[in-house]
Amino acid sequence: MKNKFLKLGLALIAVMIFSLSNAQQTTGDVGATEKVGKSSALNGTIRVIDNKGTKKYLQVKNGLTLLTDATPDGGIVSTWQLGGTLTDATNIATGANEFKITLDTGGTFVLDGVLQETGVAATAGTLDTSGYTILVRDEATGETRKILATDLVQAGQLTATATADGTAPTLADVSIPAVYQKVWVYRNGAKLLANVDYTVVAGAVTLVPNATAPNDWAIYADDVFEVQWIN
Known part of the structure; x- marks a missing residue:
């Protein structure tokens, strides 16, 4: 009788040792405790069961990464975090929100x-x-x-008419830039030469009549000057 109890006790101890040795995986791919093939193919999954006990897998993809800690206090902890490969086109409709x-x-x-x-x-x-x-x-x-x-790109335009021969009208606007490449001046529809027939400073254009050929020109009454610019 004593031999029977001894054999039974040794058998129970062997079963317990085997069970404990397979209770938790502490190295390698934690996904191997489920189905390695499925887990690898889906870029990591977490197995769950529904309220009827059916096994299901929560898949991680499209910009998310699954991190699994096999040795925390209390058991295996899996964390989903932002960061990973964006595998599908994704649209976020923000509406009026930022x-x-x-x-x-x-x-x-x-x-x-x-x-x-x-x-x-x-x-x-x-x-x-x-x-x-x-x-x-x-x-x-x-x-x-x-x-x-x-x-x-903002643009501006103004026109002014000479009131008398030799009298230049005022061509001023606070948004006129001091850059010749951004300012164009016309006299009766004909373009004047930048930095020759006129000069520019921030906010104003100054006409420069000239008596020397070939750039000779003068201001006459009723001449219409147009200035166009961009900022």
Whole structure:
């Protein structure tokens, strides 16, 4: 009788040792405790069961990464985190909301939904959906902003008429740039030569009549001068 109990006890101890040795995997691919082939093919999965006990797998893909810690306190912990390979085209409809990433420097990278800096959206507080918008980067803060295409290049125009022979009309506007390549001046529809027939400073154009050929010309009463510029 004692021999029978001894044999039975040894058998139970052997079964316990075998079970403990296979209770937890602490090295290698943790996914091997489920189905290695399925887990590898799906770029990592977590097995769950529904309320009827059916086995199912939660798949990780399209910009997400699955990290599995096999040895935390309390058992295996799997974490899904942002970061990975974007395998499918993805659209985020922001509506009137912003989707942005705040940088360590304090700047903000905005993907979409930010109000325009100028134009209808800035005054009304709503998104302007007309025309085209352009993404620009604020070098001081690293922030990406969205502006209207019409706000990127602005243009101006003015006309003035000479009231008497030899009297130049005033050709001034605060938005006239001090750059010849951005300012054009016309006398009665004929273009004058930049930096020869006129000079420019910020906010004004000065006419320069000349008596020396071949650039000789004079101002007469009723001459119409037109200035066009871009900023």
